[in-house]
Amino acid sequence: MPEVNFNRAKDKFNFKSSNGYEYDKNESYGHYFPSKYSHLIIEVEKVIAGKRYTHCQILNRGKNLSFERIFTALPYQEIQHLFWQVEEEDEHNIGSRVEKLSTQDVFTKIKAKDKHCISVRDPQKLKDLMYARDILSETEMRYSLFPLNDASDENVESLRALILMLFDMETSNEGVAKAVANIVESEKKETSDALNFDIQSFLAAHDSLKLEEQKLTDIENKTREFEVLKSNFAKYSELSEVETRFVDFYLCLNSKLKQVSGSVTTSANKIKELQQQLSPITEQVRTISQNLFTANANIKTAEQSISKTQKDIDKGESELSRYANMSQQEVLELLDEELKDTQDKIQSLKDVNARRVRINKIEAQITQNRITQQNIESEIKNSEFAIQKQLPNDTLELLNSINPRLVLANPGKELEKHEIDAIDNFKDLFSDQGYLYNFWGQEFKKSNTRMSRDLQRELDNIVSEINADLSEKSALERQDYENPLIVEKKLQELDRELKAIAREKTVISELNDNVGALKVYNKQLSDNQVAITEFTPQVESLLKRQAELSEQMEFEQQQKVAFSNEQTQLFTLQGSANGTKQAYPKIQKQLDKQSTFNNTATVTPEYLSLLQNDLRQVDHLRAQILEGLREFARDEFIDLDNDLFSPSPMPSTIYQAYSNVKQVYEELESQRQLLKSKNRSHNESVSNYVDILEKNFEHISRFENQLNRSFEGISVNDLTEIEVSIHVDPRFKNLISEIHKSYNEFSDHSLSEQFYLRLQAFSNAFFKDGERNKLVMSDVIKKVSYRVKKDGHDSWQTKQQSTSTTALINLKLVRILLAKLRADSCMVKLPVIMDEAANINVNQYEWLLRDIKDSGFYLFTAGTHSSGAELVHMIGNHYDVDALKSAKPYTAERARVVWDGPQSFYDEDGFESFTEDDQIELLEGVDETI
Helix, strand or coil: CCCCECCCHHHHCCCECCCCCECCHHHHHHHHCCCCCCEEEEEEEEEECCEEEEEEEEEEECCCCEEEEEEECCCHHHHHHHCEECCCCCCCCCCEECCCCCHHHHHHHHHHHCCCCEEECCHHHHHHHHCCCCCCCCCCCCCCCCCECCCCHHHHHHHHHHHHHHHCCCCCHHHHHHHHHHHHHHHCCCCCCECCCCHHHHHHHHHHHHHHHHHHHHHHHCHHHHHHHHHHHHHHHHHCCHHHHHHHHHHHHHHHHHHHHHHHHHHHHHHHHHHHHHHHHHHHHHHHHHHHHHHHHHHHHHHHHHHHHHHHHHHHHHHHHCCCCCCHHHHHHHHHHHHHHHHHHHHHHHCHHHHHHHHHHHHHHHHHHHHHHHHHHHHHHCHHHCHHHHCCHHHHHHHHHHCHHHHHCCCCCCCCHHHHHHHHHHHHCCEECCCEEEECCEEEECCCCCCCCCHHHHHHHHHHHHHHHHHHHHHHHCHHHCCHHHHHHHHHHHHHHHHHHHHHHHHHHCHHHHHHHHHHHHHHHHHHHHHHHHHHHHHHHHHHHHHHHHHHHHHHHHHHHHHHHHHHHHHHHHHHHHHHHHHCHHHHHHHHHCCCCCCCCCCCHHHHHHHHHHCCCHHHHHHHHHHHHHHHHHCCCCCCCHHHHCCCCCHHHHHHHHHHHHHHHHCHHHHHHHHHHHHHHHHHCCHHHHHHHHHHHHHHHHHHHHHHHHHCCCCECCEEEEEEEEEECHHHHHHHHHHHHHCCCCCCCCCCHHHHHHHHHHHHHHCHHHCCCECCHHHHEEEEEEEEEECCCCCCECCCCCHHHHHHHHHHHHHHHHHHHECCCCCCCEEEEECCHHHCCHHHHHHHHHHHHHCCEEEEECCCCCCCHHHHHHHCCECCCCCEECCCCCCCCCCEECCCCCECCCCHHHHHHHHCCHHHHHHCCCCCCC
């Protein structure tokens, strides 16, 4: 188990004596770790994918009843000498303690041999190691002890309960029930079974809801009386203030007439002011708009000129770029030469003398080009003497900045010392200042580019020129014999070539003029754009203001017409109102006291007529309303007010009483819905409680069915069928039965009183004094029993079986429950612990051992020296635990040593092999026949 201390030892380990005494934490701690040298070691073997793995888990004593663990992938055989040493002179190989045994020293030595060795104190880390289940990961499974399908706290507790059963297969019925309860608890889907519930509050709420329902029924029964009162009061509300409303109407009429008359005058004045403001703005808009038109026309012209000039510049620069490393003047001179040369070719085709002069010129060119060819060939041959290869970079950088052609020089030999010194002295005359050179106050920039020569290309070009000259010379010499048509064709080609050269020269020669013109055009464009930028906001602002003023003037003109029409209507209405005022002295008296209206009135002929009719109905409705309100007050729908029952109640009293009655009926439906909601909420308030109880009961039933399905086909001894029964507390079972009978959470009515009483009784029984409010399976599951069918019998039997049979049935149950916890694709072989082998008749061991093995377990039992050879033979291995004692134990009371392997029987073939062993000498002097 992933424990790190002996606190709560009775719950964690359940260590107890043969008579049932449970050891406490101090006794358990002292037994397993009596001294600081105490260690417990378990060796685990695993087979994963056909490969065997071994690891050891070492437990050592800690502080305050705690213990720690070391995990190593080494087998026990490789680490045993760290804990127990066997000297050569020890003929019985009993061995003795390791002096000054230290856990830290042990860990250090193991760590030196095993890089995977770790020390663990954290319980969660222990869970991760001991219950790992990923068989595809060698690292994760390295220290796995029991691969759980889920290493949750509930599953760990379930595993604990099952392991305790393996240590006591004769455990009582209560022990089996506890183990089953733990497994059921771990499989529950609900994470919480909290059952917070106050029965008394629940019942009080029920009584309160009944009273609410009766009151709402009484109110609903007098709905017709309220509708009559509502209609009368609606009329009275208007008529009771008709005199005041008429006064307000009359004052509003006079006020509005005065206001409208003033509005007519104001509109006329505004129209005049707007006309005065609009005239100068209109003139400004016209002037600036003309300026913008002129500027836009100039911009269009400038953009066209810029476009044409830029194209000419681009064309000139494109033509000039064809002559790399040549200035514009050099290109023009070159084009002049080509132009002159082409003209000479044309003339030589037309005139014999010109032809002779041309031939002589070609011969001179051939001679000069051949000299140039020889010079280039010499430079190629002497390329290693190029000046760029003989001078340092800073010197070359200076020469390149003075004249780029200087760095192309080739002296044809290695520079002599005085020549290099002369160049260095020359370089020293210049001051290097980073990006430029200074020569006695004159500065010039460093050149970032350096000319390069392709000598082979130059050689190819000069050879091409020589060949072309030779070809032309040959053609001129054969001119007299040439076909006139061919000569004419040559003249046409040369004429086209002459024109192309002339065009190219014109484009390049005009480049500077075009660049200057472009600057002029750009300046014109910029100036006019500035004008646009300057004038546009001005004209936009003026246009906006012009539109605003025009809109205002149009609006004022419309307003003036409307005000004039309204003024005429109001004069007519005033005449009619004056007649009504004279007919009612009370109104006249009020007008004498009141100069301004309190509430705005609708000034229309229709409203005036309505006021005149309402003045005659006020008294008639007042008496009917008072009687209705007094009746509702007597029925206690509203609070009693003494003034309401006086001969002449105040208007405010009447209004407040009506408002209260109206509010009651306006809220009637919402109160009815609220009552229904309260009823449903009231009933649903116990639904969580009921739901938890039902789910727990259903889960127990499902678990019981699962167990019985697992027991199908299992037989034990002479038992052919076995079924498991899980018994729950009768009070829990009875409550579930009552819930199924009477509970309905969706009802609009309160549940029966009997249901509440039984619910309260159960709550008091299981959750006394509010100590806790969670329903756990260990409280509910009280017993687990078996019923069986024996071979040859058709009826079920429930009587207690023999100790061995009960143990085997429990073993089957443990196997089934372990399978629920164990990860898929994994098998675990665990021991079944029986304290006394003699408690079971030897005749039963043959089928008992076979059944234990078939169930995936093996037997581990204790016996006295009187245990017979037959029993030892059936079980297989026998350890004599008190035969040897060490002279040097770790503690005096722990001197017994069980070191060698088990004793066992050999069959005839096995014994023949055994006698060939060197240990045959152990049989010397023995006369018994084996």
